[in-house]
Structures are given as structure tokens and as C-alpha cells.
Amino acid sequence: MTEAIRVSEIFGPTIQGEGALIGQPTVFVRTGGCDYRCVWCDSLHAVESAYRETWVPMSADAVLAEVARLSGGRPIMVTLSGGNPAIQPLGALIDLGHARGYRFAMETQGSVARDWFAALDMLVLSPKPPSSGMEVDWALFDDCVAAAKGAASVLKIVVFDEADYEWARAVAGRYPQLPLYLQPGNHTPPPPEDDAATVDQAGIDARMRWLVERVTGDGWFDAKVLPQLHVMLWGNKRGV
Numbered sequence: 001m002t003e004a005i006r007v008s009e010i011f012g013p014t015i016q017g018e019g020a021l022i023g024q025p026t027v028f029v030r031t032g033g034c035d036y037r038c039v040w041c042d043s044l045h046a047v048e049s050a051y052r053e054t055w056v057p058m059s060a061d062a063v064l065a066e067v068a069r070l071s072g073g074r075p076i077m078v079t080l081s082g083g084n085p086a087i088q089p090l091g092a093l094i095d096l097g098h099a100r101g102y103r104f105a106m107e108t109q110g111s112v113a114r115d116w117f118a119a120l121d122m123l124v125l126s127p128k129p130p131s132s133g134m135e136v137d138w139a140l141f142d143d144c145v146a147a148a149k150g151a152a153s154v155l156k157i158v159v160f161d162e163a164d165y166e167w168a169r170a171v172a173g174r175y176p177q178l179p180l181y182l183q184p185g186n187h188t189p190p191p192p193e194d195d196a197a198t199v200d201q202a203g204i205d206a207r208m209r210w211l212v213e214r215v216t217g218d219g220w221f222d223a224k225v226l227p228q229l230h231v232m233l234w235g236n237k238r239g240v
């Protein structure tokens with residue numbers, strides 16, 4: 001019996017709405033609990049301890065059975081997110097899923113490194129810019145980059161303002177080997193309203209246009225700028 005995984009929600013298939021795998025059909029496994037508290041986190045139901053009683057301990061077998069039920073038993077890309085999925089014991093799930101043809105991408109802020117990162121098909125590292133109110137521990141972040149070993153790794157940085165943009169440029173300079181994705185931030189209403197599709201899409205669009213102008217104006221031609229596609233389609237609705 002493997003150690004239990006604390007699960008906030010399992011949903012899909014939907015499309016990956018962000019970053020390198022945008023548009024790709026996937027099932028999300030969102031774990032509960034995070035070592036960060038970003039002021040603009042859009043997934044507080046998987047972060048705040050007020051929601052702890054909604055998180056269910058599940059075995060790797062049970063998680064994979066639910067993923068298989070949702071995907072009609074067909075192998076699919078599984079996206080591990082959270083909260084911070086790196087604080088959960090996910091190695092056994094990845095091995096079990098691989099044996100059945102599933103692939104695994106994971107979203108993490110890069111604050112906790114695990115040796116099983118190397119088994120992922122993609123590691124998405126999203127270090128948090130100044131607007132988040134968090135401060136990155138770069139030694140821990142470097143441990144995460146190193147733990148991925150041969151696994152494909154990318155950077156995805158949320159940008160709300162000029163200070164975030166300048167910060168993203170510096171981070172890109174620090175990790176020239178990692179493909180970099182920039183995404184405009186969305187201001188999410190705090191719970192309990194976070195179930196509703198209430199985003200300021202016009203504001204996000206304006207931030208996206210500004211970001212494109214900054215990147216092209218600077219001749220930063222190896223950065224990719226993408227919106228959160230699922231937010232364009234469904235706002236900050238849960239489970240999509």
C-alpha cells in the first residue's frame with residue numbers, strides 16, 4: 001500500500017489552458033495543500049486550510065481509476081497541479097500510470113524538489129513574481145530544475161505589472177536552457193465567489209496586449225506569450 005495522496009479534485013477531460021501544452025486534452029489531478037500563499041492565487045480551494053475537509057486521501061490506484069473513468073479508459077495526458085503537488089507522494093502514481101500508457105505533466109512553483117520529477121513527461125516550473133507577495137528561494141528552485149534531470153522542463157511566469165515583467169526577464173537570463181512562457185495574471189475574487197465565472201476579461205486582454213508590446217518592443221524573441229485559454233472560455237470556473 002503506497003502513501004495516500006491528498007486530492008482536492010480530479011476533473012476532465014478538458015484542454016490544458018496554459019503554457020507549453022496549451023490546447024492538449026488532459027485530465028487534471030489537483031492536490032490539496034500549498035507551502036505558498038500567493039495573493040492572487042486562482043485555486044485557493046486547494047490551498048487554504050479552510051478547505052482541508054474537502055481534500056480526500058486517495059491511493060495511487062484510486063486516483064488512476066478515477067482518471068481512467070473520466071477518460072473512458074483511454075490513456076491521456078494527466079496534469080498534476082494544486083496547491084503544490086510536489087508536497088504529495090506522486091511517484092507511485094506516475095509509475096503506475098506510465099505502465100498503462102498515461103503521460104504526466106506537473107505544475108509547481110519550484111519550492112520543493114523530489115527525485116520523481118525525473119519520471120515526469122513535463123515539468124512546468126512557475127516561480128512567483130513580486131506581485132504574488134512570495135519570495136523565491138533560488139537554491140530550492142535550482143534543486144527542482146536539477147531533479148527533473150532529462151524530463152522536459154519549462155518556465156511559466158505570471159505577469160501582472162512592469163515589476164513582474166522586469167523580474168521575468170531576469171529569471172529568463174538565469175535559465176537560458178528552459179523554454180519560457182509568459183501569461184497575464186487574472187485578478188480572482190476571493191472565496192466563496194471563486195466558483196463563479198467572474199473574471200475581468202477586458203482587463204486581462206489589455207494586460208495581454210501590453211505584454212505582447214513589451215516583449216516585441218524589447219526584441220525578446222524567444223519568449224512566448226499566451227493567455228489562459230480556459231479562463232477566456234469559462235472564467236475562473238472550477239473543474240474546467
Ligand SMILES: C[S@@+](CC[C@H](N)C(=O)[O-])C[C@H]1O[C@@H](n2cnc3c(N)ncnc32)[C@H](O)[C@@H]1O
Nearest residue numbers: 040041042043082083084107108109126185186
Ligand atoms: C494554481 S497553480 C498550482 C500549481 C503550483 N502551486 C504553481 O503555482 O505553479 C497553477 C498555475 O496557475 C498560475 N496562476 C495562479 N493564479 C493565477 C492568476 N491569478 N492568474 C494567472 N495565473 C495564475 C500559477 O502561476 C501556476 O502556473
Ligand SMILES: Nc1nc2[nH]cc(C(=O)O)c2c(=O)[nH]1
Nearest residue numbers: 015016017018081107230240
Ligand atoms: N483547463 C485548465 N488549464 C489549466 N492549466 C493550469 C491549470 C491549473 O490550475 O493548474 C489549469 C486549469 O485549472 N484548467
Ligand code: SF4
Nearest residue numbers: 034036037038041083
Ligand atoms: S504556489 Fe500555486 S497554488 Fe500555491 S498559492 Fe501560489 S499560485 Fe496558488
Ligand SMILES: [Mg+2]
Nearest residue numbers: 042043081228
Ligand atoms: Mg488554474
